[in-house]
Amino acid sequence: MTAPDIPNLYLVGFMGTGKTTVGRQVARELGAEFLDSDREIERTAGRPVAEIFSEDGEAAFRGLERKFIDEGHPARGCVVACGGGLIVPDGMLELLLARGVVVCLHASLAMILQRTTHTAHRPLLQVADRASRISELYAQREAVYRRAALTVLTDRRTQREVVAHVLRLYQRQLKLPARKK
Ligand code: S3P
Numbered sequence: 001m002t003a004p005d006i007p008n009l010y011l012v013g014f015m016g017t018g019k020t021t022v023g024r025q026v027a028r029e030l031g032a033e034f035l036d037s038d039r040e041i042e043r044t045a046g047r048p049v050a051e052i053f054s055e056d057g058e059a060a061f062r063g064l065e066r067k068f069i070d071e072g073h074p075a076r077g078c079v080v081a082c083g084g085g086l087i088v089p090d091g092m093l094e095l096l097l098a099r100g101v102v103v104c105l106h107a108s109l110a111m112i113l114q115r116t117t118h119t120a121h122r123p124l125l126q127v128a129d130r131a132s133r134i135s136e137l138y139a140q141r142e143a144v145y146r147r148a149a150l151t152v153l154t155d156r157r158t159q160r161e162v163v164a165h166v167l168r169l170y171q172r173q174l175k176l177p178a179r180k181k
Contacts, residue, residue, distance in 0.1 A: 003077030
């Protein structure tokens with residue numbers, strides 16, 4: 001199947017907000033290609049994200065995220081689930097906005113805590129007090145997440161509802177006719 005010639009949709013937001021699960025489903029609905037920035041970076045680097053963090057440091061990982069956005073994915077036709085910190089460095093959100101539609105998934109801290117329980121692959125959450133770490137990181141990043149104007153609250157919504165909401169926002173943004181189910 002060839003990906004449709006539609007602008008990319010970038011899903012951003014904190015760890016544990018469901019970007020990958022929702023993104024995969026949204027891509028299926030649009031007939032678009034699905035990409036997860038972490039998986040693409042791992043594939044190119046030949047190492048897991050946790051190893052890139054431990055061997056090269058977070059700044060090197062952020063550089064790989066930037067490279068992935070700059071030159072590592074198709075310019076159209078895909079839904080990209082972005083790692084939680086991808087839009088944090090200056091200019092990254094603007095880069096995504098120039099390339100497509102950006103939708104930010106939000107969840108309460110309690111929900112994030114619950115959804116990141118089995119989280120051995122997330123280097124930033126390998127700490128004794130995960131709850132404090134999450135609140136601290138969230139506080140540092142909240143402003144940038146809020147700047148992504150299209151946001152979807154995921155608490156108390158089924159995955160299906162979140163997917164439908166993301167699709168509506170995307171279609172409204174592009175003024176595409178809504179897909180009939
Ligand atoms: C990170 C989020 C992770 C991954 C890396 C760093 C972050 O992605 O990119 O562990 O800084 O928030 P997910 O949001 O998909 O867990």
